[in-house]
Amino acid sequence: MNIKLGELLIFWYARNKRNLPWRKTKVPYLIWISEVILQQTRVDQGLDYYLKFVKRFPTILSLASATEEEVLKYWQGLGYYSRARNLHATATYIRDEKDGRFPHKYDEILKLKGIGPYTSAAISSISFGLPYPVIDGNVTRVISRIFGIKENVNSSEGLNKIEKKLKSIFISESPGDFNQAIMELGALVCKPSNPDCAHCVLSTKCIAFKQNLMNDLPNKTKARSPKNIYLYYLVMKFKKENIYFVYFNKRQGNTIWKNLYDFPRIELQKKEKKSKIFNRLKQSKFLIDSSFEIGEIMGPIEHKLSHRNIYAYFISISLDGDLEKNNEEQLVDVNELEYEKLPVPKLIENYIKKYHNWV
DNA sequence: AATACGGGGCC
DNA sequence: GGCCCAGTATT
Structure with a gap:
């Protein structure tokens, strides 16, 4: 047999x-x-x-x-x-x-x-x-x-x-x-x-x-080590008709998390000092013409992907009111209930769940 | 042929 | 901290 x-x-x-x-x-x-x-x-x-x-x-x-x-x-x-x-x-x-x-x-x-x-x-x-x-x-x-x-x-x-x-x-x-x-x-x-x-x-x-080769096979090319990137998210809050909103950004283009929502962000290759971040922030296209107040900064929250180590900071910003819409990013104002329907990356989900307060 | 693309579990 | 996972699309 x-x-x-x-x-x-x-x-x-x-x-x-x-x-x-x-x-x-x-x-x-x-x-x-x-x-x-x-x-x-x-x-x-x-x-x-x-x-x-x-x-x-x-x-x-x-x-x-x-x-x-x-x-x-x-x-x-x-x-x-x-x-x-x-x-x-x-x-x-x-x-x-x-x-x-x-x-x-x-x-x-x-x-x-x-x-x-x-x-x-x-x-x-x-x-x-x-x-x-x-x-x-x-x-x-x-x-x-x-x-x-x-x-x-x-x-x-x-x-x-x-x-x-x-x-x-x-x-x-x-x-x-x-x-x-x-x-x-x-x-x-x-x-x-x-x-x-x-x-x-x-x-x-x-x-x-x-032949006792179990741990040697299969022979594969080893993966490249992930790159570090530093993300500074702008969590822009404001009040409209007594309801609290945050601006989310629908991600465009052929890149990570396409068509999911996050916040406007500043992306850097290196870790920078807070003062430098604040300078970048104040000149950002979102805030340049608006009056606002910087609140607390959360982070870094580490988020590890197969090809990226992300160190994310979340900067709470209180706006006086509505922002003028910017064409380059797809900003949408979202309240607590509307957020539940939005697809977001795990990183954003983690931040909202653990640290974000809507008011 | 190499790289981007997510996130979690295991050692 | 690296490796791997019921891979595919793009460059």
Whole structure:
């Protein structure tokens, strides 16, 4: 008896898989949403977002009918917000151009905004039973260990080897189960550090295990260290008809947190003295013609991203009244109730929750 | 081929 | 403090 490696994987998966909501369906829309949420995101982090998202937007049509702002609000805190913008854009595209039906072919799915090779293969295999193997971080790790692939998996050479070996064990009769099985093994057993080889169904066939290379594989290019930036947010408050408002800024352009809201800000590469900040502040285009009073400064609040270490300061500023609107930034005056509907970056959410007072 | 894009968990 | 995560788009 010579059981195939792929069969072993599927057998293990059947007995050990987690009970996750998107595993109870094959509906392309739901698989799509789950796969996009899980891009660069762990199940634990994405699970609640998935449940709330599909409850509010249960169909392609409901998602297409919503505003992007509301979709972003449901995404708030999850990061990589282009995912949410692309989901919304693609939903409207499918509604308007595809008769509301999700495409059925790998190549068609691949063309959709926000869907790359991984996600198209995942949807194709899980929803439509098409024989496309997925390659994600889990698969790369599992394959490189099983076959002892030492090439840098970030290189095209390494990736080609991964792909070739993966195809050699792929079970095209059960593509969805195979794909989820190998990812599940990567997530639960063949973990990045301290893999649980003692409980791995593949250990006897695993080169990394046999040669004790588990902690050396996969061989990856190490990430560059993040850059420090210093943000000085202007929290401009004023009173209108006995209600307190703050100016928020809808972020424009192709940059971080696009279409989310924060405050007008001064961005610096280095930490500067308060006096220098105040000088910059008084000359800022928002305040140059207004009368105002500087209140307390909060911070720094540290906010660490994969590519940035942000040190954020929040400068409370009391205005006498309305500001003249500035064209370059999209300023909106927002009160406490209106704020609840606005999508904001986690950093801003943290500040508001912990430190901001509206009056 | 390299970089931007978020945020959280683990060691 | 670095590494990694059910990646994609852009340069």
